[in-house]
Amino acid sequence: MDNQAMPREQLGVCAEGNLHSVYLMFNANEGGESQLRPCIANVAQYIYELTDQYADSAFNGFVAIGANYWDSLYPSARPTALKPFPAMNADTRDAPALEYDLFVQIRCDRFDILHLVANEVCQMFEGLVELIEEERGFRFMDNRDLTGFVDGTENPKGRNRQEVALVGIEDEAFKGGSYVHVQKFAHNLSKWNRLPQKKQEDIVGRTKLDNIEYASEDKPLTSHIKRVNLKDADGKSMEILRQSMPYGTVKEQGLMFISTCRNSVNFEHMLKSMVHGDGHGNHDHLLHFTQALTGSSFFAPSLDFLENQAG
Ligand code: HEM
Numbered sequence: 001m002d003n004q005a006m007p008r009e010q011l012g013v014c015a016e017g018n019l020h021s022v023y024l025m026f027n028a029n030e031g032g033e034s035q036l037r038p039c040i041a042n043v044a045q046y047i048y049e050l051t052d053q054y055a056d057s058a059f060n061g062f063v064a065i066g067a068n069y070w071d072s073l074y075p076s077a078r079p080t081a082l083k084p085f086p087a088m089n090a091d092t093r094d095a096p097a098l099e100y101d102l103f104v105q106i107r108c109d110r111f112d113i114l115h116l117v118a119n120e121v122c123q124m125f126e127g128l129v130e131l132i133e134e135e136r137g138f139r140f141m142d143n144r145d146l147t148g149f150v151d152g153t154e155n156p157k158g159r160n161r162q163e164v165a166l167v168g169i170e171d172e173a174f175k176g177g178s179y180v181h182v183q184k185f186a187h188n189l190s191k192w193n194r195l196p197q198k199k200q201e202d203i204v205g206r207t208k209l210d211n212i213e214y215a216s217e218d219k220p221l222t223s224h225i226k227r228v229n230l231k232d233a234d235g236k237s238m239e240i241l242r243q244s245m246p247y248g249t250v251k252e253q254g255l256m257f258i259s260t261c262r263n264s265v266n267f268e269h270m271l272k273s274m275v276h277g278d279g280h281g282n283h284d285h286l287l288h289f290t291q292a293l294t295g296s297s298f299f300a301p302s303l304d305f306l307e308n309q310a311g
Contacts, residue, residue, distance in 0.1 A: 009166055013180075014161040020136070039125060059108040064180045147289070153206075165178050176301075180298040227273045240260070241260045243260060244258050254290060
């Protein structure tokens with residue numbers, strides 16, 4: 001890992017899983033950028049300090065800036081790979097874009113602390129932004145998605161999380177930052193639950209109860225893990241760090257899918273492989289049972305970047 005003089009990352013980018021989460025999506029009021037820059041630095045620093053204060057409850061979080069808002073807020077420099085959400089569609093499989101100016105993710109094993117901090121963050125931003133969307137995530141069973149399958153098993157582990165999620169020397173000015181993609185997926189659970197378990201397992205590419213990966217030759221080309229397990233031109237695995245959590249109520253529920261990565265192409269290639277498939281008609285059959293309602297692209301800069309730009 002190229003961590004010589006690595007700026008301080010926002011700790012929520014690579015954090016391990018939690019019991020609860022709050023997601024806040026804001027749009028900025030026009031013309032407030034000079035006040036918003038120091039305010040964002042303060043919010044990020046506040047979240048950073050709470051990580052120590054509430055260490056027993058594994059508090060963490062980050063602030064990220066929307067791809068379409070970046071140039072208004074920080075006109076002098078832009079992360080090289082920052083692009084709007086790669087909206088795509090094929091037949092009934094839709095991955096729409098719905099962008100926001102700011103995204104705050106906070107997570108903790110105590111929901112009361114999250115509620116308190118969410119209120120505090122909104123107060124800090126008061127007058128400068130409008131809260132457009134709020135969602136709350138929770139751990140379901142033993143880290144399962146609401147489909148009943150364990151989610152996050154093949155995520156990068158240990159220090160490899162930083163290696164996968166944080167920009168390194170390839171973009172010196174943005175070292176320690178991360179490209180963040182968010183999609184809110186609403187599941188059709190009554191349709192899913194009518195499927196026999198073996199059919200569900202074929203769609204995911206793993207067994208349900210004991211979470212065992214199918215042997216390579218048994219994985220259908222339409223299974224989720226087949227579609228997202230990709231290699232680049234040099235044969236190297238394309239990885240992302242998933243920070244997803246189930247969300248919702250009985251009326252609408254699903255997965256807040258969140259990817260953090262040192263580039264933006266890995267996520268885009270995976271999504272393309274899910275929606276458009278492999279060019280031989282094999283798309284991701286998970287998409288028959290869930291629908292992306294949003295798609296947003298952000299960059300979560302290092303704390304040092306935010307501080308340097310605050311003045
Ligand atoms: C793996 C669920 C969307 C990328 C998995 C696994 C599950 C799952 C159950 C297997 C266990 C694991 O390794 O975590 C879901 C659900 C989704 C969703 C329910 C949406 C409703 C996405 C999207 C992407 C993605 C949009 C990327 C664009 C991955 C990757 C893996 C994975 C990279 C690991 C594959 C491997 O190396 O085996 N997902 N996922 N997922 N998913 Fe998803």
